[in-house]
Amino acid sequence: MAKRDYYDVLGVDKGASAAEIKKAFRRVAMKFHPDRNPEGADAEDKFKEAQEAYEILGDDDKKAAYDRFGHAGVDGNSGGGQRGGGGGFGDVFGDVFGDIFGGGGGRGGPARGSDLRYDLQLDLEDAVRGKTVQIDVPTMTTCDPCDGSGARRGSSPVTCTTCNGAGQVRMSQGFFSVQQACPQCRGRGQMISDPCGSCHGQGVIEEQKTLSVKIPAGVDTGDRIRLGGKGEAGPQGGPPGDLYVQMVVRDHPIFVRDDANLHCEVPISFAQAALGGELEVPTLSGKVKLKIPAETQSSKLFRLRGKGVAPVRGGGVGDLLCRVVLETPVNLSSEQRELLKKFEESLAGKSKHSPRSSNWFDGVKKFFDNLTS
Incomplete structure (x- = not known):
């Protein structure tokens, strides 16, 4: 008796994926398993037929040979439901139903070592x-x-x-x-x-x-x-x-990496921020000059292009982003304190020197005026 087409046996199209073929075999095998059909005379034959079909279609190499030459291309490759041979009952059934019974039916041979x-x-x-x-x-x-x-x-x-x-x-x-x-x-x-x-x-x-x-x-x-x-x-x-x-x-004492970019904080003095100047800043390829414009405010960000990282997965080299942080002087001498007081007095009442402060205080005054009106 001529063998049926394996795709017809499982009820799938020729273009079915491996997952669809596996699911179809599970369905047919459960339907015709002899233990569920003790009175069915042909149930065992249909179960073995489904097993043989899955053994071929569930293997990429055997499936390719079957698609090209039909049954002639896989003669001798199917286990036919018998133990031994090219796979057999334990291999196919264990692969598909292993999740139901808590682990597949091992294939024999020495076990692979642990990763x-x-x-x-x-x-x-x-x-x-x-x-x-x-x-x-x-x-x-x-x-x-x-x-x-x-x-x-x-x-x-x-x-x-x-x-x-x-x-x-x-x-x-x-x-x-x-x-x-x-x-x-x-x-x-x-x-x-x-x-x-x-x-x-x-x-x-x-x-x-x-x-x-x-x-x-x-x-x-x-x-x-x-x-x-x-x-x-x-x-x-x-x-x-x-x-x-x-x-x-490891954490770096100067740089923080963000993908391809590097970040660092650069402390500057009050005089440097007000008057401007040049600073030497480190990069992973050596020192570079960073120009600080006059009247630079604290937290301003400067970008040094191409001084970041070339990611391992490709893409352009990132940048180094330097954030200047204004450092308040400490441990002042009496003379230095007097100089600062005189400087502060020279700025008193002149909003043009501190526009952000003036705007902030104007906003605070307006806020309280609205509360009392």
């Missing part, structure tokens, strides 16, 4: 310019005496007696019967009968690794660098995880 995170403290200068640093990372690495197998040198892992090497066992939950990772060997299919004395059968040992990390220019707090395969080694020879180096830029 690691390392917080790297950087000075602002190093974050802006980039740098290569050496870091020491405590991690689990492959055990040398057993080469990661977990078995003592000269011995080998043995087949798990619970799953007979399949790495999976069949579990029944309500209407459904699913395959899950074997609890005895944790899906590996093998067990250690004579464990290595160095790693005690785990295949990994704890040690500190020194790694060289190239920090690109322009990174900021929160950016991270992924070092593939530099995480923890997997148990019993499993593939290693990844290491994520997280940037943490």
